[in-house]
Amino acid sequence: MRLLNRKPGRVLALLLLILPFLAVLAAYTVGSEIRRAENPRDKLLPAPAAIMETAERLVTEPDRRSGRILFWNDTLVSLERLFIGVGIAAAIGLVFGVLIGLLPWVRATFDGFVGVVSMVPPLAILPILFIVFGLGEVSKVALIVIGVAPFLVRDLSQRVREIPLEQIIKAQTLGASSMVIGLRVAVPQVMPRLVQAVRLSLGPAWLFLIAAEAIASDAGLGYRIFLVRRYLAMDVILTYVVWITFLAFMMDYLLRTLSRRAFPWFREGEA
């Protein structure tokens, strides 16, 4: 039987799913054991048990100076920046995407411009954002928006143009104005596409968030990681990395579930 026709059973599939995670964990544990056998005070690969201890301390013990639990405070601050940034970018993506996709005049004006702007490396203009917006929240949110919005605009305008012309014509024969076609034909049909595009852009959004926090901030997940780097606190860094990964994964999962629930008519290309 050909390899490509062989399928694992359900139990086996579940085991296979877990296998790479276990392999990474095992490799880390072994590496950690070897290093600590040589030097019990090794800081590079702390024992998994030590990381768990640190993690517990991080999520329960308040900071002595501020009295707040820094872990949750960092999470809150970072998520707020991320949500505002991605939210604004999604709104820009939807509005401009639909306008560019639907209206030849807007397309003629902005299509080329957006194409060029989307090629600007966002991190390269981060200094400009710090200079213009200061070191506060605005510059960090702005970096996420600038990094993500052009991609969303381009993707959404493309999706709008993929709506079959038959539907646009049909809507006109039913007496729909440009506005009605935008609101009732284009926007609802690209909403699931918007969710898809936002899911894809969450990776870059986190990248921009952590980069901005690493450079200038006084709270946030990215800030904390780069702060404790100075003390080689691998246990803290690893806890934060696992937490960020979990948050990103959950967002992706929630968006996918939301898309399924909210757009039952949308099946095609479900990933």
Added chain:
Amino acid sequence: MSFVSVRDVHQRYGGRPILERVNIEVEEGTFVSIVGASGCGKSTFLRLILAQEVPVRGEISVAGAPPAKEPDRDRGVVFQRYSVFPHMTVRDNVVAAESFGASRTGWFFGAQLRAARERADAVLERIGLGHMGSSYPAALSGGMQQRLAIGQALTARPRILLLDEPFGALDPGTRLSMHDFLSDMRAEANMTVFMVTHDLSEGFKLGDRVLVFDKVRWDPQAPEAYGATITYDIDARNGGIPFQTPAQLPEETHASQP
């Protein structure tokens, strides 16, 4: 003055002639079938009547109005595919036929919405989709989707209905039942219909008049040098004699009629 009047219409795409010197007058309530080989401009002609395109020369007027520049509520259309909105339920597809042109945002609310939904349910009942109101079009078979598309188009009460190979993607059995469905619908509304079809027998079965599009001039060295026009205009209800307007038609020719 006839209802649909096509005068000396030419159409070309990028310098390539597609249609040339198309002239025809159609009375209100006529079912016109349009047949011809692939690439002979049938669908182009339909798009011109739909006002999806504007001819490079000549003009088309409906009910004596000035030539339209874009599709409007006077012209209903059903395409072979993609004629219904996939993101709306079957019922809302019919409601959309009323609400799209009636309000600024295209939405109905409150009592207006409830009334429109009731009317939509009546339409669905009539086209045999009463049980599918809350489903999405993807759940419908091809024939059901086309029935919905026709019901939706008729709900907007267009003055002419344009059908671009509406049954082309359906299997032969479904096709036959769609013929009956379309005939019933038309009997109720007495609408002027233009239907493009690949199927000659379908064209003659449903049509009052059958227009054949073909190229009258043909250059073997440059097959694309000339456009197509109406080569035959057949009276499908009168033993297939060339179509004549009632004024032209002398009394005696009716003698051959059953």
